[in-house]
Amino acid sequence: xxxxxxxxxxxxxxxxxxxxxxxxxxxxxxxxxxxxxxxxxxxxxxxxxxxxxxxxxxxxxxxxxxxxxxxxxxxxxxxxxxxxxxxxxxxxxxxxxxxxxxxxxxxxxxxxxxxxxxxxxxxxxxxxxxxxxxxxxxxxxxxxxxxxxxxxxxxxxxxxxxxxxxxxxxxxxxxxxxxxxxxxxxxxxxxxxxxxxxxxxxxxxxxxxxxxxxxxxxxxxxxxxxxxxxxxxxxxxxxxxxxxxxxxxxxxxxxxxxxxxxxxxxxxxxxxxxxxxxxxxxxxxxxxxxxxxxxxxxxxxxxxxxxxxxxxxxxxxxxxxxxxxxxxxxxxxxxxxxxxxxxxxxxxxxxxxxxxxxxxxxxxxxxxxxxxxxxxxxxxxxxxxxxxxxxxxxxxxxxxxxxxxxxxxxxxxxxxxxxxxxxxxxxxxxxxxxxxxxxxxxxxxxxxxxxxxxxx
Amino acid sequence: xxxxxxxxxxxxxxxxxxxxxxxxxxxxxxxxxxxxxxxxxxxxxxxxxxxxxxxxxxxxxxxxxxxxxxxxxxxxxxxxxxxxxxxxxxxxxxxxxxxxxxxxxxxxxxxxxxxxxxxxxxxxxxxxxxxxxxxxxxxxxxxxxxxxxxxxxxxxxxxxxxxxxxxxxxxxxxxxxxxxxxxxxxxxxxxxxxxxxxxxxxxxxxxxxxxxxxxxxxxxxxxxxxxxxxxxxxxxxxxxxxxxxxxxxxxxxxxxxxxxxxxxxxxxxxxxxxxxxxxxxxxxxxxxxxxxxxxxxxxxxxxxxxxxxxxxxxxxxxxxxxxxxxxxxxxxxxxxxxxxxxxxxxxxxxxxxxxxxxxxxxxxxxxxxxxxxxxxxxxxxxxxxxxxxxxxxxxxxxxxxxxxxxxxxxxxxxxxxxxxxxxxxxxxxxxxxxxxxxxxxxxxxxxxxxxxxxxx
Numbered sequence: 001x002x003x004x005x006x007x008x009x010x011x012x013x014x015x016x017x018x019x020x021x022x023x024x025x026x027x028x029x030x031x032x033x034x035x036x037x038x039x040x041x042x043x044x045x046x047x048x049x050x051x052x053x054x055x056x057x058x059x060x061x062x063x064x065x066x067x068x069x070x071x072x073x074x075x076x077x078x079x080x081x082x083x084x085x086x087x088x089x090x091x092x093x094x095x096x097x098x099x100x101x102x103x104x105x106x107x108x109x110x111x112x113x114x115x116x117x118x119x120x121x122x123x124x125x126x127x128x129x130x131x132x133x134x135x136x137x138x139x140x141x142x143x144x145x146x147x148x149x150x151x152x153x154x155x156x157x158x159x160x161x162x163x164x165x166x167x168x169x170x171x172x173x174x175x176x177x178x179x180x181x182x183x184x185x186x187x188x189x190x191x192x193x194x195x196x197x198x199x200x201x202x203x204x205x206x207x208x209x210x211x212x213x214x215x216x217x218x219x220x221x222x223x224x225x226x227x228x229x230x231x232x233x234x235x236x237x238x239x240x241x242x243x244x245x246x247x248x249x250x251x252x253x254x255x256x257x258x259x260x261x262x263x264x265x266x267x268x269x270x271x272x273x274x275x276x277x278x279x280x281x282x283x284x285x286x287x288x289x290x291x292x293x294x295x296x297x298x299x300x301x302x303x304x305x306x307x308x309x310x311x312x313x314x315x316x317x318x319x320x321x322x323x324x325x326x327x328x329x330x331x332x333x334x335x336x337x338x339x340x341x342x343x344x345x346x347x348x349x350x351x352x353x354x355x356x357x358x359x360x361x362x363x364x365x366x367x368x369x370x371x372x373x374x375x376x377x378x379x380x381x382x383x384x385x386x387x388x389x390x391x392x393x394x395x396x397x398x399x400x401x402x403x404x405x406x407x408x409x410x411x412x413x414x415x416x417x418x419x420x421x422x423x424x425x426x427x428x429x430x431x432x433x434x435x436x437x438x439x440x441x442x443x444x445x446x447x448x449x450x451x452x453x454x455x456x
Numbered sequence: 457x458x459x460x461x462x463x464x465x466x467x468x469x470x471x472x473x474x475x476x477x478x479x480x481x482x483x484x485x486x487x488x489x490x491x492x493x494x495x496x497x498x499x500x501x502x503x504x505x506x507x508x509x510x511x512x513x514x515x516x517x518x519x520x521x522x523x524x525x526x527x528x529x530x531x532x533x534x535x536x537x538x539x540x541x542x543x544x545x546x547x548x549x550x551x552x553x554x555x556x557x558x559x560x561x562x563x564x565x566x567x568x569x570x571x572x573x574x575x576x577x578x579x580x581x582x583x584x585x586x587x588x589x590x591x592x593x594x595x596x597x598x599x600x601x602x603x604x605x606x607x608x609x610x611x612x613x614x615x616x617x618x619x620x621x622x623x624x625x626x627x628x629x630x631x632x633x634x635x636x637x638x639x640x641x642x643x644x645x646x647x648x649x650x651x652x653x654x655x656x657x658x659x660x661x662x663x664x665x666x667x668x669x670x671x672x673x674x675x676x677x678x679x680x681x682x683x684x685x686x687x688x689x690x691x692x693x694x695x696x697x698x699x700x701x702x703x704x705x706x707x708x709x710x711x712x713x714x715x716x717x718x719x720x721x722x723x724x725x726x727x728x729x730x731x732x733x734x735x736x737x738x739x740x741x742x743x744x745x746x747x748x749x750x751x752x753x754x755x756x757x758x759x760x761x762x763x764x765x766x767x768x769x770x771x772x773x774x775x776x777x778x779x780x781x782x783x784x785x786x787x788x789x790x791x792x793x794x795x796x797x798x799x800x801x802x803x804x805x806x807x808x809x810x811x812x813x814x815x816x817x818x819x820x821x822x823x824x825x826x827x828x829x830x831x832x833x834x835x836x837x838x839x840x841x842x843x844x845x846x847x848x849x850x851x852x853x854x855x856x857x858x859x860x861x862x863x864x865x866x867x868x869x870x871x872x873x874x875x876x877x878x879x880x881x882x883x884x885x886x887x888x889x890x891x892x893x894x895x896x897x898x899x900x901x902x903x904x905x906x907x908x909x910x911x912x
Contacts, residue, residue, distance in 0.1 A: 258875070262872050265868075265872065265882070266869070266872065269865050269869065269885075272889065272892070272893070273889070274886040274887075274889035274893065275886065276732070276883070276887075276890075279883065279885075280879075280882075280883075282882065283877045283878065283882055286877040287743075287763065287877050289875050290763035290764040290765075290875065290877070291763045291764065292764060304743070307746035308745075308746040308747065309746075409725050412721075412725070413722070413725065416721065416722065416738075419714070419745050420742065421739045421742040421743050421746070422739065426721070426736075426738065426739055427735065427736075429725075429735075430730040430731065430732040430735055431730075433725075433728065433729070434732075434910065434911075436728070437728070437730065454890065455890075
């Protein structure tokens with residue numbers, strides 16, 4: 001059997017279209033399906049074949065990539081049909097399904113059970129279901145350099161040559177993570193990565209909003225200073241330029257991260273884990289959706305933090321702050337970001353530990369993907385050590401919990417003076433405080449990573 | 457000396473005007489001062505005398521009541537002047553200052569130090585400063601039936617006959633609380649009461665917003681059902697009718713509770729205590745202020761939860777839910793309120809414990825004042841017991857932490873399905889979860905009151 005099997009590709013959205021066309025360029029024979037006809041025509045122009053039902057797309061294809069937006073859609077195209085013949089029953093014997101959508105662990109485990117159920121609607125125990133969500137954005141999707149976190153049951157399924165070939169074509173070789181734990185572990189890995197993604201999609205607007213209310217211009221200089229600081233994150237680097245350019249072009253809609261936060265908090269409730277940081281993100285996002293921002297680029301979340309400011313206020317060109325005042329304000333904003341990103345790192349890694357993931361793998365994945373932040377890189381190893389019950393080695397003494405708390409408290413104080421909302425900053429501050437009070441006598445010298453003990 | 461001394465009354469706002477006129481009706485000779493001239497004219501019409509500076513108001517008055525809005529204003533009228541001769545230096549020897557404003561503990565302690573400082577700007581160690589914030593609203597202010605929490609240094613100051621006479625004239629006899637702990641303890645008592653007030657000013661709109669999004673009408677029937685449930689609170693009973701009547705009439709502006717939440721979170725940071733519930737309230741309130749709602753009645757906070765709904769949606773008259781659906785929805789909303797009020801009770805009482813207040817006094821005060829809720833009445837005694845390291849007696853087994861968590865989780869799940877923001881509900885849920893995970897094996901049977909252990 002060739003290692004370039006025929007591939008059925010279901011779901012040609014922003015990510016899926018790039019992935020599918022990349023496979024075409026790599027010489028794969030790809031038949032695409034999407035409910036939106038114009039996308040199908042565009043895929044045909046790019047050299048793909050097209051089908052009008054999921055079942056037709058998978059006919060004769062030993063590998064089916066499913067890259068729809070939600071678990072509901074995956075269930076529809078694979079199992080239920082919802083008016084169009086579904087894929088699972090139509091796949092050839094011993095075919096591979098690569099489910100690349102971001103879905104709850106609970107869903108993909110239920111799907112595996114449904115496929116294998118001898119009295120169920122599909123009865124296809126011969127199929128190999130690979131739970132392999134992706135990360136990296138549309139550009140890396142089209143380049144075949146995604147981060148992919150793949151798991152299967154049994155785990156030997158990950159050695160399947162066709163699965164490995166297609167995953168290898170889609171992923172950066174250094175960023176194809178084979179996750180132990182069976183079906184669901186891949187989705188859980190994506191989920192804990194998205195804890196960071198969600199918090200850092202919102203921390204950028206929160207920080208820029210505070211910066212503007214403190215009198216800093218929402219411009220490239222402010223952005224560059226923040227991105228060069230310990231408050232930096234991949235998300236801020238990615239969204240920041242759009243944040244200061246009218247939220248254009250549309251790269252990732254608010255509704256996308258809304259979906260992912262609901263997976264995080266929903267799975268957390270199911271598992272019995274607290275996600276105080278992500279729950280705040282989720283509720284702020286619902287506010288955005290209800291105000292009509294769901295289809296806009298998520299850089300536009302800045303608007304939630306600039307209510308009541310005139311459009312010209314963000315330019316602040318007429319009365320720029322003094323150099324000293326600007327430096328003081330910037331430090332406050334950096335402190336805000338540091339505190340948020342530390343708390344988010346603790347929540348993400350504690351959740352990974354809670355659901356039994358390999359913490360080294362998760363940390364390596366997150367640091368090098370869209371969830372990356374300077375704080376995660378600095379404090380992640382110590383957080384992992386504490387979760388394992390080891391000493392938190394490797395943190396500088398200057399970065400004690402008390403020191404980061406103090407700086408964050410100054411930022412929250414400053415925000416309070418001007419009635420600037422800092423939902424995430426205030427939440428992080430309270431979590432740091434709970435951790436310090438739990439640590440009691442050791443609070444002054446507790447490492448920053450000790451904030452994770454609130455969760456564990 | 458008569459027990460009806462001449463009284464100077466500084467600050468004739470909604471509360472102060474009622475208090476001052478009540479004193480006039482009781483036969484006191486009252487000289488009022490306010491920066492707003494029309495109020496002074498109205499006070500003269502009500503039988504009071506008026507003055508044009510704080511110093512003129514207090515000339516010859518052995519008792520000065522200060523009922524301005526903020527610590528900044530108190531500092532201005534008593535000490536600094538800000539263009540008008542201040543009161544403290546002008547008071548007769550051994551006079552009494554009753555500071556009834558809601559101010560931070562830190563401020564009133566600093567004021568006491570300033571007055572007594574032999575090298576300071578005032579040098580009036582002869583004055584007795586009583587720290588005596590009030591609660592109860594404008595109606596009870598005018599009736600002389602306020603709740604008052606009074607403290608002094610030394611504590612014998614509370615026995616001063618003139619102080620007792622005037623406090624007695626302003627307070628309901630059963631609701632005049634003499635708080636041990638010296639100057640600052642009265643303000644701390646008000647502060648922990650306001651934890652409940654702030655959370656319950658917002659929980660009503662959050663609950664009504666969820667009700668409306670679940671298809672219930674925002675009408676008297678829904679309100680009455682909620683007020684008859686374990687989700688009831690004094691605030692919801694007070695604000696609810698205005699919430700369903702176009703937020704009229706203006707009774708308490710959003711800006712008032714904004715000021716109080718800032719005192720709570722600011723003092724919490726100063727003391728080293730975490731206030732996760734009140735911090736969420738504060739940030740939601742800042743959103744309201746920045747959207748221009750600061751001067752509106754705080755029942756109008758409902759608007760933050762109904763973004764994107766048409767005005768007619770709240771009536772829902774065209775398609776009322778079935779009786780079963782309405783019952784299910786109501787239960788979810790009650791569960792939301794129960795969880796929030798339990799978490800708020802824990803935060804309030806844990807904060808009281810943290811700053812060294814008498815928990816029996818605080819609980820009695822709060823249950824019978826604007827901070828009251830059904831959950832506080834039910835679970836407050838057990839929370840107090842746990843804070844003292846005793847067993848949490850008196851809670852029904854059906855009200856375990858796990859049971860309340862489960863109901864609240866169902867409400868948060870339902871809200872997630874329809875993208876309804878439930879900032880406080882989600883926060884309470886995470887706090888209950890942290891408490892359950894700390895309790896570990898005991899989680900299933902832990903009393904609801906055990907949520908307080910997150911704070912302590």
